[in-house]
Amino acid sequence: MADETRGAAPCPSTNVAKRVVIVGGGYAGTTCAVTLGRRLKGRDDVEILLIEPDPCQQALSELDMVAVGPPRPQFCELWHPAVFRKLPVRVCYNRVTAIHPEDHTVTVGDGQIVPYWRLVVASGAVPVVPPIPGLRERTITMWSVEDAQELQRQGEAAFKHAAKLSSAEERRRTLSFTVVGGGATGVEIVGTMGQLLPKRLTEAGLDAADLQVNLVEGRTSILYDLPEPQRAKAVHKLESMGVTVHTGSMVDRVEDDAIVLASGARIDSAVLVWCGGAKADPHAAEWGFEMDASKRLVTEIDLKALGFQDAYVIGDVASFRNPSKNNILPMLAQMAIQQGPHVAMNLLRELDGRPTTPFLPHMRGEFVSVGPSWGVGWMYGMNLTGLPAIIMKRITYVKYWLQVGGIPLAWKRTREMLAMQR
Ligand SMILES: Cc1cc2nc3c(=O)[nH]c(=O)nc-3n(C[C@H](O)[C@H](O)[C@H](O)COP(=O)(O)OP(=O)(O)OC[C@H]3O[C@@H](n4cnc5c(N)ncnc54)[C@H](O)[C@@H]3O)c2cc1C
Structure with a gap:
């Protein structure tokens, strides 16, 4: 842990009536912060504070494109300073080391205490490496x-x-x-x-x-x-x-x-x-929230942590039971990027004194690349194979870039992606 926080800056301290602290700037945390930031421009009674150790989001679903080359694996990093440049989102490049839900505070790095009005836990998952000899x-x-x-x-x-x-x-x-x-x-x-x-x-x-x-x-x-x-x-x-x-x-x-x-x-x-395989961020198990058997944090239907009125949990770390299918949502970016904006909208409703709304996931399709230019998958119940499937997969990247960076980011990265496909 000492290594992970070394050299990280403390979170800037401000006096603000309502602070939303988002823990983790992956797919879920970034989409939540962007949606909230766009809608809270010009308001000075609310602060959005994203705490994330890495200034680049690791866009994991794009890793397949660069795992073996061309020699630019950095393609699948999305720079937070660029994403948040024009938004009222403070980003603190550090790690949350503890959460105290009863006190409504988080500990950052090696001891800074940051109070919150609302908390969004989006600390993701880690790979599972079982104890197989060697x-x-x-x-x-x-x-x-x-x-x-x-x-x-x-x-x-x-x-x-x-x-x-x-x-x-x-x-x-x-x-x-x-x-x-x-x-x-x-x-x-x-x-x-x-x-x-x-x-x-x-x-x-x-x-x-x-x-x-x-x-x-x-x-x-x-x-x-x-x-x-x-x-x-x-x-x-x-x-x-x-x-x-x-x-x-x-x-x-x-x-x-x-x-x-x-x-x-x-x-x-x-x-x-x-x-x-993957498992929920193991640190989250120490933060005082209810967990399921696989140690994901259990949420209510509106994505609040079970039993807590001022904390939400989203993305891979969340155990959300889909009411229409009665299954726990899989760890997928497409779920994280639906949950982030949904929680942002619920936070806006809470700021206006309105009740939160339930999260209704939409699994619209699933695509897997088999090589950079061929894929398999399905969409709206229809199977797709080959070029159509890979096009649909790459379109999901473009949609994400549009979601977090608008047309300029989507245009820039689409051009880079097409150049790499050649
Ligand atoms: C190789 C690969 C390919 C994938 N392909 C696809 C795909 O094609 N389609 C799809 O839907 N899904 C795909 N997934 C799954 C998808 O990437 C995850 O579901 C998604 O990343 C979950 O988003 P998240 O925001 O919950 O977590 P993450 O994106 O993992 O982000 C979590 C963030 O939290 C930060 N964090 C962790 N602990 C702390 C802490 N204590 N304090 C502050 N910050 C913290 C981390 O640094 C990280 O930035 C893929 C995954 C992998 C590994």
């Missing part, structure tokens, strides 16, 4: 630009090492890339590898036939959340790119250049990426 020491998770850079670094090191080897067998072992986790994140990362790594190898003068790319999923099928025909198409597409898909056996242990499955199979894995 895993933690040898794997990369895929949760930030830094992770993508590490994957690129390890990939390049493997290329350089392979270039020096005369034995084809050793080159194949050195150029073995494995992704564990056949959910959307794992498929997106392995799809990008399957499409881009052969090109990179050929550009480096190496033989793409020496490359091994594996996807390992413990369940019997990848992309469990998608309809069956879409899963089969994704497997087919991956295989056509040279990716070997292993399903139905869990990872038992990780060795230096290989993983061993419970079935006994040994898979060369000089570079290993773990996409085996």
